[in-house]
Amino acid sequence: SQQGEEDPQALSIQEGENATMNCSYKTSINNLQWYRQNSGRGLVHLILIRSNEREKHSGRLRVTLDTSKKSSSLLITASRAADTASYFCATDFNDYKLSFGAGTTVTVRA
Amino acid sequence: ETGVTQTPRHLVMGMTNKKSLKCEQHLGHNAMYWYKQSAKKPLELMFVYNFKEQTENNSVPSRFSPECPNSSHLFLHLHTLQPEDSALYLCASSQGGATGELFFGEGSRLTVL
Numbered sequence: 203s204q205q206g207e208e209d210p211q212a213l214s215i216q217e218g219e220n221a222t223m224n225c226s227y228k229t230s231i232n233n234l235q236w237y238r239q240n241s242g243r244g245l246v247h248l249i250l251i252r253s254n255e256r257e258k259h260s261g262r263l264r265v266t267l268d269t270s271k272k273s274s275s276l277l278i279t280a281s282r283a284a285d286t287a288s289y290f291c292a293t294d295f296n297d298y299k300l301s302f303g304a305g306t307t308v309t310v311r312a
Numbered sequence: 313e314t315g316v317t318q319t320p321r322h323l324v325m326g327m328t329n330k331k332s333l334k335c336e337q338h339l340g341h342n343a344m345y346w347y348k349q350s351a352k353k354p355l356e357l358m359f360v361y362n363f364k365e366q367t368e369n370n371s372v373p374s375r376f377s378p379e380c381p382n383s384s385h386l387f388l389h390l391h392t393l394q395p396e397d398s399a400l401y402l403c404a405s406s407q408g409g410a411t412g413e414l415f416f417g418e419g420s421r422l423t424v425l
Contacts, residue, residue: 205354232411244316244402244416290355292414299368300414302347302355 205301206291214309221278223306225291235292315339318417333388335403344386349400393424
């Protein structure tokens with residue numbers, strides 16, 4: 203299966219700490235995306251990294267991509283209570299098929 | 313406020329009912345998607361429409377029937393569903409398919425009794 207797989211499944215951290223989650227996938231990709239989902243809501247796009255990029259930043263988010271290992275990581279720095287959510291990686295299977303993993307649930311404790 | 317609107321947000325139906333989920337996007341995108349989200353499972357891509365034409369049908373049972381009358385509207389018609397079909401159904405749209413960002417609606421929470 204093409205879909206990404208996030209690790210860990212769940213993560214609990216103290217406010218102010220950094221949170222790191224990983225995504226592994228099986229076949230070559232054009233791009234990899236990260237999304238966030240608050241409980242019971244739709245997914246919100248966070249960041250897209252193309253296969254020829256190694257690192258990308260957006261605010262407190264840092265994404266890396268290692269195509270040789272078929273893996274990506276999402277780092278959230280200086281976490282806040284509002285970062286409590288599930289985080290998903292998604293890989294493009296073909297031009298119109300974006301495949302998602304089961305997500306990492308992040309809980310930020312005050 | 314999301315540019316993708318889904319109705320209803322919650323739906324409870326019996327196994328013999330017929331109902332429909334509606335999705336509308338106000339973003340001028342050319343592609344629309346239905347995903348199914350069950351607890352602790354990866355999102356499952358169900359259907360993809362590009363310029364109103366269906367480009368993906370991910371082996372979805374025939375009790376789910378999609379309809380895309382134009383690039384802005386997408387429906388999922390439901391009939392004789394099973395309890396295991398209870399899930400959050402998410403609609404999304406994009407410009408340029410999977411090469412770009414997907415914009416999701418808030419989802420329709422379906423419970424089949």
